[in-house]
Structure formats: C-alpha cells, structure tokens
Amino acid sequence: MSPSVPLQEMIRAIRSARTQCEERGVIQRECAAIRAQFRQNDNGSRSHNLAKLLYVHMLGYPAHFGQMECVRMIASPRYSEKRVGYLGAMMLLDEKQDASLLITNSIKNDLSHSNQYIQSLALCTLACMGSAEMCRDLAPEIDRLLRSANSYIKKKAALCAVHIVRKVQDLGELFVSAARSLLSEKNHGVLHGAVVLITELCERNPETLERFRKTVPDLVQIMKGLVISGYSPDHDVAGVSDPFLQVRILRLLRVLGRNNETASDAMNDLLAQVATNTDSTKTVGNAVLYETVLTVLDIKSESGLRVLAVNILGRFLLNNDRNIRYIAMTSLQKIVVTDHNAVQRHRGTIVDCLKDQDASVKRRALELSLALVSASNIRSMMKELLVFLSSCPLELKAQAASGIFIAAERYAPSQRWHIDTILHVLTTAGGDVRDETVPNLIQLITNTSELHCYTVHKLYRALLEDISQQSLVQVACWCIGEYGDLLLRGECQETEPVQVTEDDVLDALETVLQSHMSSPATRGFALTATMKLSTRISDNVDRIRSIVSIYGSCIDLELQQRAVEYNALFKKYDHMRAAVLERMPVIQRNSSGQNSEDASEETIKEIQVTKVKQEDVFLLSVFQVCDLLDLLSGPQEPLQPSLAPAQPISTTTAAGGDLLDLLGLIYRSPTVTIYEKHGVTLTLGCEQESDSGLLATLTASNSSDSDISSFTLQAAVPKVRLSVFVSELEQIMRNIKDGSIGVDGLSLNLFLILKYEITGINREGASTPNSLFLSFFKSGHDVLHLRSFSLFRCRTDLIEVIT
Secondary structure, three states: OOOOOOHHHHHHHHHOOOOHHHHHHHHHHHHHHHHHHHHOOOHHHHHHHHHHHHHHHHOOOOOHHHHHHHHHHHOOOOHHHHHHHHHHHHHHOOOOOHHHHHHHHHHHHHHOOOOHHHHHHHHHHHHHHOOHHHHHHHHHHHHHHHOOOOHHHHHHHHHHHHHHHHHOHHHHHHHHHHHHHHOOOOOHHHHHHHHHHHHHHHHHOHHHHHHHHHHHHHHHHHHHHHHHOOOOOOOEEOOEEOHHHHHHHHHHHHHHHOOOHHHHHHHHHHHHHHHHHOOOOOHHHHHHHHHHHHHHHHOOOOHHHHHHHHHHHHHHHOOOOHHHHHHHHHHHHHHOOOOHHHHHOOHHHHHHHHHOOOHHHHHHHHHHHHHHOOOOOHHHHHHHHHHHHHHOOHHHHHHHHHHHHHHHHHHOOOHHHHHHHHHHHHHHHHHHOOOOHHHHHHHHHHHOHHHHHHHHHHHHHHHHHOOOOHHHHHHHHHHHHHHHHHHHHOOOOOOOOOOOOHHHHHHHHHHHHHOOOOOHHHHHHHHHHHHHHHHOOOOOHHHHHHHHHHHHHOOOHHHHHHHHHHHHHHHOOHHHHHHHOOOOOOOOEOOOOOEHHHHHHHHHHHHHHOOEOOOOOEEEEEEEHHHHHHHHHOOOOOOOOEEEOOEEOOOOOOHHHHHHHHHOOOOEOOOEEEEEEOOEEEEEEEEEOOOOOEEEEEEEEEOOOOOEEEEEEEEEOOHHHHHHHHHHHHHHHHHHHHOOOOOOEEEEEEEEEEEEEEOOEEEEEEOOOEEEEEEEEEOOOOOEEEEEEEEEEOOOOOEEEEO
C-alpha cells in the first residue's frame, strides 16, 4: 500500500484484512508512513494524515504520537486544518496530558474570532476536555459569549458553561445573570442550553436555587407554549413539540419545586395539563409523561395530582416495552410507602409482571409485590408469591423466600397459617433460605403449644418425602425429638392421624444420619433428636444407644462430641437423662425481635470481647461435686482444668431454682471473699443442688473506676485429694446410715487461676490449694444435706503476676 493513500483506501485495506495479524501489519505500515510525513512537515497532507491517525485510534491502536500535530493544526489559520486539529485534541488529549495546556492560548484566540464556526470549534473542545485551569482562564470569555447576539454561539456557550460549573463550582456565580437572561430567547437550542445551565447551578448552590425559584412562572409559560402549540416541522418529534426541551424544563421544575410549596403550587396546573394532553402511544410521549410523573412525586403536589401520576405509571405497566414496565415499577417502588393505597389499585398488573420472561422485570415485580403485602391482602398475595417461588429463577429464590418470611411474620392471620406458609417455603426452597430461618421457626413452633401435634405430624410427612432441603430436615428433626411422643400417640385433630411406630421414627432419623445429602449441622439435629427419643419411647432404647455409640468415633468433631456426651448420659448419668432431655421451655423474644437465648449470648460475647463495665457481676464457675468425682476418680483419666466463661447473673430466679425451692432442697449459705485487690473481688458461695450434688459459685465484681476486659477464671480439683474425699464421704454416709454422725465435715482443695486486664495492664493470679470445708446434716428421711461451709486459705491472697 502506498504511503500517500487516501483515508477511504486505508479503511478499505484494513477491513479487507482476513486475520488480526494482517490488520496489524497494515496499520503499522500506515503509522510508519504518517510518522515520516509528520517529520517532513508536509503541510499539504497534514489534515489527511491526522484523519487517518484518528481512525487508527478509534480501532484501539496507539496514536499518541499525533498529539503535538493536533496542537500545530489548531494554531493553523485554515479552517479545514483547525477542524481536524480540534477533533484530534478532543480524541487524543485530556486534562491529564501536558500537551493540553499548549492549546489554551489558541482556544482563547479562537473564542474571539470573527468566524462563528471557528468559535464553535473552540467552545466544543473546551466543553469536552477543558481542565480546571483552562476553565478558570477562559471563564470570562464564555460569559462574554453568553451575551452574544448570535444564537448559534449562545447555545454552545451555555453548554460550555455547564462543563465549567462542573469542573469549578466556584465559577457558577459568574454565569447566573447571563443564564437568567437566556430564558427570554425564542430559539429552542438556546433555551435548551439555558435550562441545562440553570439546573446545574441550582443543584450545586442553595443560594442560587432560591434566586431561580422566581423564574418558575417564566418556565411554566415556556412549557405551556410547547404543550398547546400546533405542528412545527422544526421541533416536532412523533407529534410532540420538542420533547427534549420539555423533559429538560420538567427536570428543572422538579429541582425548583422540591420542598417549596409556593413553587409547587405555581406548577400544579401545568403538570396536570401535560399529564392529560401528552400522547402516550409514542415513545417520546412516554418520555415526557415519565418526567412529569417524577416531578409530581418529588414536589409538594396535590393528592389528586399524585394519584394521576400513579395511574400513569399503572398504564406504563401495560406497555409492551419491557423498559417502560421496568422504569414504572422502579418509580412505584419509591412511592409505595407514601402512596400505598394508590399503588394497591394496580396490584393485579404488578403481580402479572412476575410471569415476565425478563429477569430484571421479575426482580422489580417481586420487590414491589412484597412491598404491597398488607393485613388485608396477605392470603391472596401469598398464594401468588408461593406460586412464583416454585418457578422463579435460582437467583431470585433467596430474595423471594426472605420476603415471604418477613411478610408472614408481620401479617399472619393465624399461627397455623404462619407455620403452613413457612413449611411450604422450606419444602420449595429450603436450600436457599437464610440461616436464621431454622431458629425463628423453632421459636414459633415452641410458642404455639396447641399446634405441636399438628406440626410434628406435618413435618414427619415432609421428612419422609424429601430430605434434600436441609432447613426443613433440621426443623423436622428438632420437632420429632421434642414432640415425638405426640407423633407416636397418633391423635391429631387438625390433620388426618397417621399411625407411626417407634421403628418408623428411628428409621427416618437414621436415614438422615446416613444420607450423603445431610450437612454436619443436620446430622447434629438428627442425633440430638434420636437421643431425646430415648426418654419418649420405651421399647427401642437399646437401638438408640447403639446408634449414638456409632458416632462416638465420627470424623466430624462436633458430631463426635455430641455422641460421647450422650453415651456418658447413658452410662454414668442415666438417672439424670430424663431431666436433661426434657422438652425445651418456651423461647421468649425481646423487644428487638431476638430470642432471649440469642440476646444473652450476644451480651456474653460483648462483655468478653470489649469491656467489663463497672459493677457488672459474672457467674464465673459452676461445679457439681458429684460430677467432678466421677470425671476425675478413674486412674486412667488425666486431670482437666475447668474453664468457666463469664456470664451475667440474672436478677430473677431461674425456673429450676424455683422448683427446688418449693421442694425445700436448696440451702443457701453466706458467701466468703477469697480475693480482693485493685477493686476486683472474688466471692465463693456454695449450696446443695440435689441429694448428691453440691453447687459452688464463684462471683466476680468490679468496684474500681476503670473498666475490666479479657476476664477469665480457671478452677480445678486436684486428683490426689479426691481419693481422700471419697473415703471421707463414704465414712460420712455410713455414719449417717447408722444414725451417728461421727465426722462433722470434709475438706476439698481447689486451685484457682485468675486473668484480667485493667487500665491497660494484664494481671494474672494463681492460688495455692484453698481448702473448702463442707459440713452436712441428716434429715428425717436419711437424706444428706449441706449445713455450712468455710474456706481455709494457705496464703492470705492470690499470687499476682503483672505482665
């Protein structure tokens, strides 16, 4: 290809290239020829070479070597070269390039040129790539051109002023008076530029906004002239007179009427006229109507006008164009809270949009449908939403399920309906629900005692049909474990009774445990449910024991720990199994909507992680003496110190404590202070929990002015002392049985380790053996009770180590 080929031939050669490599070869040869001619200063072909270079740049190839050529051509006196030079500057230069500063003086000179087209080139270039420094230098020239008598120059100067205001907001005050005078122009191009400039000024300066609110009557008159004017071939677009100017004026009216009743009242009649007279069968008419709706909804308009705006959006929902339906639902979503009743009239059309093939339209329709749910339409809307949930795309299932849960909890007409709805969602989209769904449903089931039988029967059937939905399986396992006796009884008035045997229930749970679809959390639910059934059935306890023992060596640590603990209940603590595995109490919700257990856990975490506030009291350690004996008595078991996490003491007595008080089995003795330093006090209290169990409570309090953080306490009972303790306890029991209490009490050694941080200092204390002396008495039924206790310390205080 010859170096001097015209632009058309170069384009033809590039397009005829069969491969990318061939195209690169053509472009490289042409760029080399252009560089050579740039170095030769060939004035005759400069504009043609730069035009070819701009085409190369449009294809994505480097063309930065032509920047200086653009600067030279802008300074040329010839219009043809200036035109290509300015075009090249707009494409190859930006405000970050140093070469852009070289054209500032050329632009300033061209702004004062007598040729309007050369002035136009300079204005377009400045509006396209002018930097903040260029805008400051040339702003006075733009203000001068805004007052020019030439309409062609004024409309381009107005748009250039918009760019200057965006770049340097402080220069906006310079154009206020000129912008105000442009509203009296008859030329639509000048009016369009003036409206855009005024909008930009008002959005960036509140003081300017107040000044231009006085122009609302002028803007209303201009808009009325456009609405009622007849056919004008220069401005008519599909039967609408200059829709571009109408949209810009409506947008400016929205800015001026926002939060201002006077300005809003002045434009109410105009907006009603535009809304009723604009043709909605054409796209340009819909554009004007949409801008009218946005203006009505954003200003302080009358209620009737707002209803008219909502009805226009309702008509948009019936449009075949999906883009129009989408923007209609987006607008309705914003006003559904303030104009709920008006939007409700179009509920049927909105629900129909759930069946649209477009995913974005479906998502908007789902959001709007969920927002329209109320107590009066909960049943009908929920039917539609559940049908949509069964067939919606995977990316919308989680959002739909979450919205249905929230609506059902807020507007549920009955508890049974609420439970049925959630179970339907879990059956349809159980794998897409949020993590909090399972505990929330469990809390709901727990609080509806009259529906326990109905719920456990329904969940059992759902479990038999499908075990792939993990959330559903977890709730079903929990209910079977808690209310398995109701399931086996087969008496349910709310649903058709089904005869279920103990083997059937255990088979279902064992299927969940062995299924490859079950997650570790689901297996934990199933194993706990199996264990709880050991107190609710009578003939298959040995089978339950064998199922639990299998998972004592499971690779999953959580499941293994549960199995080991449950095996211990079967072996060492079988007498406590019924009490430990009894039904869960009712779970109460606090004011924030959380379960009381969740709230207490969050409180504990907050106290442990952040700070211990002044005079906060903690329940530090709970010991059952008989349990410690069992755990530490065997010669093969190593000593395990017990770490008690800090928990806040409740001001009310627990339900279990009240029951023991009624039976007269609790003795509360005075507390003994075992540590007191730096405002931190440790006290020890001891009371009898049962016939064979003693409860020792260590309580910490802070009376200093500083906060405490990272508070931990470890306590352990040495193994060497327990053998003596056991022998003494056996001797006491023999003496009590004979009727003569020869030994008044016994002693038990405790080791304590205390750690906390106060005033930025980590403190750690360790104790030598502290002897806890316990004294017992025998009741009339030969039951051993705690009479008193005392603490004998080998040292006067804990050894303190400051780190």
